[in-house]
Amino acid sequence: PASALQGVGSPAENATTAWQARVYVQDDWKINRRLTLNLGLRYEYESGFVNAGHAHPLEGQAPFFQSRTRENYKKAFGPRLGFAFDPKGTGRTVIRGGFGIYYDSTPYETGYIAPTFAGVKYLFGFFTPAQPDLNDPAFSAEQTPGGFAIDGEVIQPRTEHYSTGVGEALPGGVVLDATYVHVRGKHGWMSRELNPGGARYAGLGLFTSFETSN
Numbered sequence: 001p002a003s004a005l006q007g008v009g010s011p012a013e014n015a016t017t018a019w020q021a022r023v024y025v026q027d028d029w030k031i032n033r034r035l036t037l038n039l040g041l042r043y044e045y046e047s048g049f050v051n052a053g054h055a056h057p058l059e060g061q062a063p064f065f066q067s068r069t070r071e072n073y074k075k076a077f078g079p080r081l082g083f084a085f086d087p088k089g090t091g092r093t094v095i096r097g098g099f100g101i102y103y104d105s106t107p108y109e110t111g112y113i114a115p116t117f118a119g120v121k122y123l124f125g126f127f128t129p130a131q132p133d134l135n136d137p138a139f140s141a142e143q144t145p146g147g148f149a150i151d152g153e154v155i156q157p158r159t160e161h162y163s164t165g166v167g168e169a170l171p172g173g174v175v176l177d178a179t180y181v182h183v184r185g186k187h188g189w190m191s192r193e194l195n196p197g198g199a200r201y202a203g204l205g206l207f208t209s210f211e212t213s214n
Contacts, residue, residue: 040080097164104157
């Protein structure tokens with residue numbers, strides 16, 4: 001082959017137990033015969049998705065190799081608000097809208113990549129063997145370590161949903177409806193090269209960071 005990938009380390013996975021909890025309250029509040037509110041609040045919590053002080057074999061060679069405990073995110077409150085309004089009081093026209101915050105579940109990113117692929121168990125080396133067999137000396141040569149890491153603060157990704165619309169009942173059982181929906185994502189997962197071209201930190205290869213955006 002023109003190139004090969006060598007992984008160094010133990011295939012064992014020393015992970016922690018992860019717990020996910022969801023609790024919510026919700027109620028419909030009929031203000032009067034023309035206006036109804038739908039109010040709710042949801043709270044989500046994930047525990048165990050942390051880098052619980054795994055000793056990093058490359059600690060000290062770059063700042064993103066620090067062995068640290070990553071705290072669980074505790075601010076995942078998801079409010080819900082909706083309304084339906086009959087402006088004419090005839091039951092034929094309705095104006096409605098809603099807002100809600102929804103959180104992403106992150107067991108793979110923070111619970112698997114952080115302790116497993118942050119160089120704790122797998123270090124990758126890229127090289128070009130002269131012959132496509134294991135007898136080539138290139139396979140036994142020491143490789144420049146590279147791989148994956150999670151750098152910086154990890155905030156649970158979320159989306160904010162907005163919607164508003166109007167509906168009108170027309171003669172003949174026909175209903176005309178128009179709705180606008182807007183979805184805004186925040187703190188989404190992204191990847192970033194921590195050692196571009198291997199030039200920033202000597203002796204290290206490429207390391208891809210998985211982190212959440214601001």
